[in-house]
Amino acid sequence: MFTAIPVSAENRNNQNATFQSSSDNIYPLLITSENNGSNVVPFSENDQSLDNNINTLNTIVGCINTWLQLVGIFLTVFTIIIGVLGFIGFKDLRDTKRSLEEYKEKAANDASYINGIKISLEINAKKQSDFLSEKSSILVNQKQSPEIIEKYSEYSNSLRYIELFGVELKSNDYLIRSLDYFYKKKYQEALEAAERSLELDTSNYKAWNNKGNILTKLGKDNLALKDYNKAIKLKKDYASALNNKGVVLSRLKRFDESVETLGSAIEADSELEEAWINRVGPLLKKEEYDQALISINKALEINPKSPEALGNKGLVFDRLGEKDRALSMYDKSIEIDPTIAEVWFNKGITLQSIREHNEALEAYEKALKIDPNYADAWFNKSSAFYSIGKFVEALKAIEKAIKLRSGFDELVHKGKILDLLGKYEDSLRAYEEAIEINPKVADPWILKAIVFQKLGRLSKALEACNKAIEISPKHKEAWLHKGHIFVEQGEKEKALEAYDNVLDLDQSHLPGLLGRGQVLNMLCRYEEALEVYETAIKQDRKFAWSWVGKGDILSSLKRDNEAINCYLQAVELIPDDPIIWSKLSKAYTTLGQYEKAMSSLINSVSFRYQKPQMMIPYFP
Known part of the structure; x- marks a missing residue:
């Protein structure tokens, strides 16, 4: 300026x-x-x-x-x-x-x-953290009370305000945030919070246990097992982690270890109802039904109105063959709490076992409404559709199951459905995928042999059977289907030898008896064949194909009246099978009973166009 x-x-x-x-x-x-x-x-x-x-x-x-x-x-x-x-x-x-x-x-x-x-806020957070840490047993399949879940949610929300004021969260804070996400089924967010908890404190055994639970829900059982072991290493008598480890071992089909680990959980806390309940599953797999009943009764002593315990008692009764008592227990459980998917699922299994497939489907639907990601329920729903011949619906259901868990059993079942739908190449691919998962199991090789046989690729079918026998030399179905292939190749003596191997392993094996009777009939050894079929009928008078086989032998022996009686027995058991009606028509024609022959022929033609033809189910 x-x-x-x-x-x-x-x-x-x-x-x-x-x-x-x-x-x-x-x-x-x-x-x-x-x-x-x-x-x-x-x-x-x-x-x-x-x-x-x-x-x-x-x-x-x-x-x-x-x-x-x-x-x-x-x-x-x-x-x-x-x-x-x-x-x-x-x-x-x-x-x-x-x-x-x-x-x-x-x-x-x-x-x-x-x-x-x-x-x-810090004082309030400390109080809530102490309360929740004390209350949380953190069990993998525990149905937590709404009050506790609400507490988790309140505390998780308060953590956001605490962070705004510059307070550094501690390991337990992230643990409870993880639990809040876990009970909201936000498993990825729960996993991130659990990992943050462990970054702050690697000795937080509850956080290791919680992380294992999350991985279990994400279908990563082997990784979950490692985290449970870390929790137990930090606290040997940690009943929750021992319980959860036992559950995962059972899922991995390591039933002996599962029973032992759940026993350790009970030693650590004899009042842990869930451990007594979870012990039932592997005991049933080991066919230790009495021990399973003892275990579930102990759970009911702790909590007589436990819907989970009542549901599992129904499962024990199912395995004991007491189907009505099983269904009664399921209904009691559902009356107390209709939102437990596993109870509906087990009810479906019992209904399916007594051939109430439509009611079983309803039960599986209830389970899936509660938990749409219940892979086992999708699998069993597919199985129920399969049982009533609805193969398209069965395929859709198994594909849902595979999206959730692409396991060995799911792929094998898918292969069977595709086979029956005539999609043979797709069926073979499904079996190949199953073999990649578990190459040491013979079943998919046998099923591949069946498909190759249908495609007329008999040499490939024989190779698949030989592979199955190499894996499991005492596998009856492998020898059975090898016999079927030899029959189709015209190798009657080799076929007879294969069927004899089946019967050496199990004298009462009906498909093996029928195969042997068929070959003896082809070799014109009628009396031996007749003896075989009579043995089969003695074992199970309600197996229609034993009567059909006996009728064929009697027809070959010109004993047509007796043959007709056998075919009529078969028709009573399977009234809509066109093959049996056709054989009956032929027998009536031989005897000159043309009116009955024509009536039987009409039935044969009618039923042939009403239902798709399936192979005799030698291999379930």
């Missing part, structure tokens, strides 16, 4: 004086229009002209002085304005300073208030 210095009157007079004094020393030459500068007139000779020039100069000087005065006035006004603005700015500065002091005082009060809230 600059400061304008005003010009005073005295200075202005001095300037004029200076200007005038200097003019005294100048001798100007005036040029007139007449002489165009040719005649120069001295100053002293023309006074009037000099006066005019002086006046002109004075006018110019006056203008300059006026301009200088205006500049001075402007500078004065400008200076005043600057002063006024400075005064106003000082006042504003003083007001601003006062506002800052007031704001500082208010901020201090707010900080004190916020600090009070922070302390209150």
